[in-house]
Amino acid sequence: MKKYLLPSIKLTVALLVLLAVIYPLLIAGIAKMAPGAGDGVKVYRDGKVVGYENIAQAFSDDTYFQPRPSAVGYNAAGSGGSNKGPTNPEFLKTVQDRIDTFMVHNPGVNKADIPTELVTASGSGLDPDLSPEGARIQVKRIATLRRVPEQKLYDLVAAHTQKSLLGPSKVNVLKLNVALDELK
Known part of the structure; x- marks a missing residue:
């Protein structure tokens, strides 16, 4: 049982770090390079945001x-x-x-x-x-x-x-x- 339990825990932790930390940060970083810097492209009228x-x-x-x-x-x-x-x-x-x-x-x-x-x-x-x-x-x-x-x-x-x-x-x-x- 130890033979399978330790690798399973290691894989779970590795996937958790990869998919819950690294991947979201990577996507957020890519979004910052998009128009609107990931926050959507704002439309202005008279200097005020009227929508996206x-x-x-x-x-x-x-x-x-x-x-x-x-x-x-x-x-x-x-x-x-x-x-x-x-x-x-x-x-x-x-x-x-x-x-x-x-x-x-x-x-x-x-x-x-x-x-x-x-x-x-x-x-x-x-x-x-x-x-x-x-x-x-x-x-x-x-x-x-x-x-x-x-x-x-x-x-x-x-x-x-x-x-x-x-x-x-x-x-x-x-x-x-x-x-x-x-x-x-």
């Missing part, structure tokens, strides 16, 4: 671009999706309610033109980006409420569209809304 570039936040005012819906209420402490499949009656009702709400707030938009991302939550519930189409479909509403020419908002969306080599283009909703507030 990589975490979505709710915008309830119709004068702003709306992000994807969130199954976790945009709570970064509890990231997650609803885990309801496309045939789940509760999921279908939620999506239909979101479509109806979108149509009320965006009159003149055809139901078939609403991007799926605006009526379904992301897997994390914290997706900070929309497709350019998801942003552009909201331009008419915002232009009307803010009394800004639509073309100016289309240009703003285009200026904030990030092209990707591997994936689709995207627009960060928080950065877009900060720029929207800075429009003269």
Whole structure:
């Protein structure tokens, strides 16, 4: 029994040090070299932090671009999706309610033109980006409420569209809304 007990204890201590001390310190050190130094990339407005570039936040005012819906209420402490499949009656009702709400707030938009991302939550519930189409479909509403020419908002969306080599283009909703507030 001693033959197996001592090596087991040594292995347990070695793995504990490796996986509970060395590995986390290594990952923290690598994170310090990332944008935001591992604390997330802060978005500023008038010298104040208004949010983080990589975490979505709710915008309830119709004068702003709306992000994807969130199954976790945009709570970064509890990231997650609803885990309801496309045939789940509760999921279908939620999506239909979101479509109806979108149509009320965006009159003149055809139901078939609403991007799926605006009526379904992301897997994390914290997706900070929309497709350019998801942003552009909201331009008419915002232009009307803010009394800004639509073309100016289309240009703003285009200026904030990030092209990707591997994936689709995207627009960060928080950065877009900060720029929207800075429009003269």
